[in-house]
Amino acid sequence: MAEDAPLDEELIAESPANEEARPDDRIDDERHDEDNILKPEFVRRVTDALDEGDKQAVYELVEPLHEADIADLIELLERDERRQLVTAITDLMSSDVIAHLNDFVREDMLEALPASAVAEIAGELETDDAVQLIEDMDEADQRAVLAELEPEDRAAIESALSYPEETAGRLMNREFVAVPEHLTVGDLIDFLRTGEDLPSEFYEIFVVDEKHHPVGTCQLSWILTTPRQVALADVMKRDQTLIAANLDQEEVGNMFQKYGLISAAVVDASGRLVGQLTVDDVVHIIAEEAGEDVLRLSGAGEGDINEPIQRTIRGRMGWLFINLWTAIAAAAVIAAFEGTIQRIAALAAIMTIVSGMGGNAGTQTMAVVVRALATNQLTSSNTWRMITRELTIALANGFGLGLFMAIGCMAVYHDPKLAAVLWGAMVVESVTAGLAGVLIPVTMDRFGIDPAHTSTVFVTTMTDVIGFFSFLGLATLFLM
Amino acid sequence: MAEDAPLDEELIAESPANEEARPDDRIDDERHDEDNILKPEFVRRVTDALDEGDKQAVYELVEPLHEADIADLIELLERDERRQLVTAITDLMSSDVIAHLNDFVREDMLEALPASAVAEIAGELETDDAVQLIEDMDEADQRAVLAELEPEDRAAIESALSYPEETAGRLMNREFVAVPEHLTVGDLIDFLRTGEDLPSEFYEIFVVDEKHHPVGTCQLSWILTTPRQVALADVMKRDQTLIAANLDQEEVGNMFQKYGLISAAVVDASGRLVGQLTVDDVVHIIAEEAGEDVLRLSGAGEGDINEPIQRTIRGRMGWLFINLWTAIAAAAVIAAFEGTIQRIAALAAIMTIVSGMGGNAGTQTMAVVVRALATNQLTSSNTWRMITRELTIALANGFGLGLFMAIGCMAVYHDPKLAAVLWGAMVVESVTAGLAGVLIPVTMDRFGIDPAHTSTVFVTTMTDVIGFFSFLGLATLFLM
Numbered sequence: 001m002a003e004d005a006p007l008d009e010e011l012i013a014e015s016p017a018n019e020e021a022r023p024d025d026r027i028d029d030e031r032h033d034e035d036n037i038l039k040p041e042f043v044r045r046v047t048d049a050l051d052e053g054d055k056q057a058v059y060e061l062v063e064p065l066h067e068a069d070i071a072d073l074i075e076l077l078e079r080d081e082r083r084q085l086v087t088a089i090t091d092l093m094s095s096d097v098i099a100h101l102n103d104f105v106r107e108d109m110l111e112a113l114p115a116s117a118v119a120e121i122a123g124e125l126e127t128d129d130a131v132q133l134i135e136d137m138d139e140a141d142q143r144a145v146l147a148e149l150e151p152e153d154r155a156a157i158e159s160a161l162s163y164p165e166e167t168a169g170r171l172m173n174r175e176f177v178a179v180p181e182h183l184t185v186g187d188l189i190d191f192l193r194t195g196e197d198l199p200s201e202f203y204e205i206f207v208v209d210e211k212h213h214p215v216g217t218c219q220l221s222w223i224l225t226t227p228r229q230v231a232l233a234d235v236m237k238r239d240q241t242l243i244a245a246n247l248d249q250e251e252v253g254n255m256f257q258k259y260g261l262i263s264a265a266v267v268d269a270s271g272r273l274v275g276q277l278t279v280d281d282v283v284h285i286i287a288e289e290a291g292e293d294v295l296r297l298s299g300a301g302e303g304d305i306n307e308p309i310q311r312t313i314r315g316r317m318g319w320l321f322i323n324l325w326t327a328i329a330a331a332a333v334i335a336a337f338e339g340t341i342q343r344i345a346a347l348a349a350i351m352t353i354v355s356g357m358g359g360n361a362g363t364q365t366m367a368v369v370v371r372a373l374a375t376n377q378l379t380s381s382n383t384w385r386m387i388t389r390e391l392t393i394a395l396a397n398g399f400g401l402g403l404f405m406a407i408g409c410m411a412v413y414h415d416p417k418l419a420a421v422l423w424g425a426m427v428v429e430s431v432t433a434g435l436a437g438v439l440i441p442v443t444m445d446r447f448g449i450d451p452a453h454t455s456t457v458f459v460t461t462m463t464d465v466i467g468f469f470s471f472l473g474l475a476t477l478f479l480m
Numbered sequence: 481m482a483e484d485a486p487l488d489e490e491l492i493a494e495s496p497a498n499e500e501a502r503p504d505d506r507i508d509d510e511r512h513d514e515d516n517i518l519k520p521e522f523v524r525r526v527t528d529a530l531d532e533g534d535k536q537a538v539y540e541l542v543e544p545l546h547e548a549d550i551a552d553l554i555e556l557l558e559r560d561e562r563r564q565l566v567t568a569i570t571d572l573m574s575s576d577v578i579a580h581l582n583d584f585v586r587e588d589m590l591e592a593l594p595a596s597a598v599a600e601i602a603g604e605l606e607t608d609d610a611v612q613l614i615e616d617m618d619e620a621d622q623r624a625v626l627a628e629l630e631p632e633d634r635a636a637i638e639s640a641l642s643y644p645e646e647t648a649g650r651l652m653n654r655e656f657v658a659v660p661e662h663l664t665v666g667d668l669i670d671f672l673r674t675g676e677d678l679p680s681e682f683y684e685i686f687v688v689d690e691k692h693h694p695v696g697t698c699q700l701s702w703i704l705t706t707p708r709q710v711a712l713a714d715v716m717k718r719d720q721t722l723i724a725a726n727l728d729q730e731e732v733g734n735m736f737q738k739y740g741l742i743s744a745a746v747v748d749a750s751g752r753l754v755g756q757l758t759v760d761d762v763v764h765i766i767a768e769e770a771g772e773d774v775l776r777l778s779g780a781g782e783g784d785i786n787e788p789i790q791r792t793i794r795g796r797m798g799w800l801f802i803n804l805w806t807a808i809a810a811a812a813v814i815a816a817f818e819g820t821i822q823r824i825a826a827l828a829a830i831m832t833i834v835s836g837m838g839g840n841a842g843t844q845t846m847a848v849v850v851r852a853l854a855t856n857q858l859t860s861s862n863t864w865r866m867i868t869r870e871l872t873i874a875l876a877n878g879f880g881l882g883l884f885m886a887i888g889c890m891a892v893y894h895d896p897k898l899a900a901v902l903w904g905a906m907v908v909e910s911v912t913a914g915l916a917g918v919l920i921p922v923t924m925d926r927f928g929i930d931p932a933h934t935s936t937v938f939v940t941t942m943t944d945v946i947g948f949f950s951f952l953g954l955a956t957l958f959l960m
Binding site for chain 2: 035037040076078189192198203219223224247255260280283284287297306309313317326327359360364365367375377378385404
């Protein structure tokens with residue numbers, strides 16, 4: 001067998017096998033349940049040991065866990081228990097554990113540390129994780145930490161911070177493998193075996209021209225399955241997805257999903273290769289962005305259960321306060337019909353059915369539209385189709401459910417005119433809900449405003465006001 | 481330079497570079513806008529050419545597009561235009577385009593094809609994509625297509641179909657690279673260069689024992705950076721995340737996210753390696769599962785804009801119908817206080833503010849809890865903390881917003897007793913909303929019922945009924 005390069009003992013010692021060797025323990029073991037959640041009994045064993053001050057026992061319990069599980073464990077504990085735990089397992093608190101921690105929990109823990117200690121952690125992290133660690137600090141703390149960093153790390157982090165928040169430039173990793181086009185597969189393998197400044201893991205080799213512009217890309221599997229003497233130019237794929245450094249992270253996620261990317265080259269405005277994004281960094285963005293919509297539509301802000309409670313209260317109360325005005329507007333409509341209600345008190349009960357149905361129908365449509373906008377399924381090319389589609393659905397629902405309610409109303413109140421008014425109001429309300437549910441988020445999106453964040457208030461106002469107005473208005477016209 | 485293997489012309493001819501070589505065209509070009517969405521002008525050019533019956537022009541427009549963009553284009557067109565387009569670009573309709581298509585659009589198009597044509601497409605797809613293609617067909621069609629398949633493909637698909645829907649076994653790919661432990665890095669590279677049954681792309685080599693149980697895993701980058709004579713056993717990582725074939729896909733997504741996986745081994749009940757999952761197959765699951773919650777909480781079903789409209793109407797109407805009963809229950813509460821409302825008609829307006837605020841507050845809490853359950857952040861270890869947290873938030877919001885409304889009520893109605901009743905009702909309502917928002921989804925989840933699917937109805941019922949009851953009840957007690 002041919003030998004390509006001398007045996008390098010150091011390289012072996014540093015190989016991930018020896019760093020992380022641990023028995024496999026991730027399937028339904030004594031620590032995890034079948035959904036891979038830490039079992040409450042295990043968490044209790046840790047907290048009991050903490051209560052008894054038995055650091056040795058704590059350490060032995062935590063030691064076999066994966067970094068991500070240690071982070072989970074810290075999050076599951078009460079605030080004061082967290083600090084006790086961290087003190088007991090200091091040398092297990094690797095930068096990987098810190099990178100896995102929830103933002104709020106990490107922030108809370110870092111606040112207790114001096115800048116030099118934070119800088120030490122940041123220096124150990126990959127650029128993207130270090131940026132995440134530092135970007136949320138206030139400016140003074142940020143500057144203190146940056147000052148403590150090695151010049152190289154500081155330059156990398158400062159360059160990342162120069163891109164706007166939530167863009168590819170913030171997320172990307174500055175460590176990647178880029179080689180010139182003239183190499184053969186063999187040259188490349190030799191370079192990789194001797195190269196020192198390589199990232200610890202990579203999935204793709206970028207081929208660049210002399211101006212550092214990407215000209216092609218090689219999956220590692222193509223290199224491993226190709227003979228040494230083949231030119232890289234013949235193996236690489238010239239057609240590659242390039243990501244602009246200032247692209248919004250939601251669109252980065254959409255591109256990774258759409259093209260099934262594992263990693264991708266990030267280029268600056270002049271087309272130079274400046275970094276790479278790997279899917280493991282993008283996957284939590286994809287999940288976050290998709291999960292965010294439900295939180296934003298319901299006004300729950302970031303909806304993070306680890307957020308400091310004062311901040312959560314402020315955020316939620318702010319949203320409820322805005323919505324109170326919606327409710328007040330709707331109440332004003334009702335108050336305008338006080339005379340009608342005084343004469344037919346039954347209307348007060350029935351009107352809430354109309355507005356309730358409208359609110360639910362509007363929310364349905366809005367949820368569909370917001371998701372379709374976020375996933376780029378709804379574009380200006382098919383907006384009109386979407387509107388007619390939702391209008392059809394609204395008419396079907398309005399007539400169908402309205403008929404049902406009209407029959408029910410007849411059965412209870414024996415008043416055909418009241419039943420007809422209810423039916424009419426429900427059709428009007430259903431159409432209002434359907435149209436508001438499409439048009440409001442689409443309009444917001446067209447103006448560059450996040451539809452998930454803003455649509456609910458307007459849709460609710462529309463359905464409440466029109467619901468009460470159409471029902472009480474028709475009742476005043478035909479029943480008084 | 482050492483030569484490891486003879487130059488293999490065939491291998492080069494088959495390399496991805498030559499198959500897919502195309503100029504890079506994915507950043508802000510004439511076809512895509514800055515969010516990587518197909519521009520409406522481009523879509524119009526295609527539909528205009530279709531209208532004119534100019535197949536050549538259609539073909540030239542579509543040819544430079546990536547498979548995922550061709551799929552997007554098809555989805556953006558009207559139903560009859562879709563068929564015209566597909567006829568114009570038959571030889572661009574690769575299996576990759578079909579794999580990228582929306583389920584409903586694909587189903588609609590496949591219905592027009594005979595079983596043999598579907599089988600031909602399925603045979604070209606990777607197992608996981610073929611399964612996706614076939615699993616939604618009715619059983620007779622499924623059997624017809626399976627009968628037309630090559631025995632090997634059929635066996636693979638049938639084995640996938642033997643796992644429950646939405647599990648790792650359905651998603652996994654049966655093509656992967658597994659080698660015995662005694663190899664060196666050099667042996668492995670030689671095997672890969674000559675091996676014929678290799679998947680076209682892979683990111684990880686699985687090392688297995690003689691019973692085909694996984695014992696370790698090697699990232700390709702580790703192999704490429706390690707000298708040939710090093711034993712695989714010294715490079716591989718023994719600690720790997722194994723995925724049980726019957727694990728639910730949502731949990732698969734959580735594991736990929738949590739551990740930052742690129743690919744992972746799937747094992748059957750006896751621990752044998754039966755397949756691999758790669759992150760590009762999991763990433764759309766992660767996005768779907770996270771995005772699903774907003775659709776389920778709002779009762780929008782799958783919320784797919786390509787779903788046949790009759791099915792959408794049925795789904796949405798069903799949800800609204802169930803919610804009508806909630807509204808009827810609330811209306812019944814109001815009707816019970818008809819006498820009170822008849823005397824003080826203003827109550828009819830004010831009561832909707834109380835229930836509206838409660839509905840919003842309940843939705844906020846519910847959204848946070850449902851997401852926290854889905855992402856495994858909320859477990860039985862921290863449920864109690866979550867309950868006290870939400871109770872605190874609810875009390876703060878109830879007292880704060882209630883005070884604001886009481887002051888407003890005084891200003892409008894000059895009735896301190898009415899203001900006090902409103903304040904009291906808002907505190908009761910806020911606490912009800914907060915507790916229902918946590919306890920209902922948590923209870924559903926504990927009983928193995930999808931909390932996103934079922935919580936809204938119960939939370940709304942609670943907030944509506946308690947909102948009206950507390951306000952009208954207190955009003956009857958203190959104002960009459």
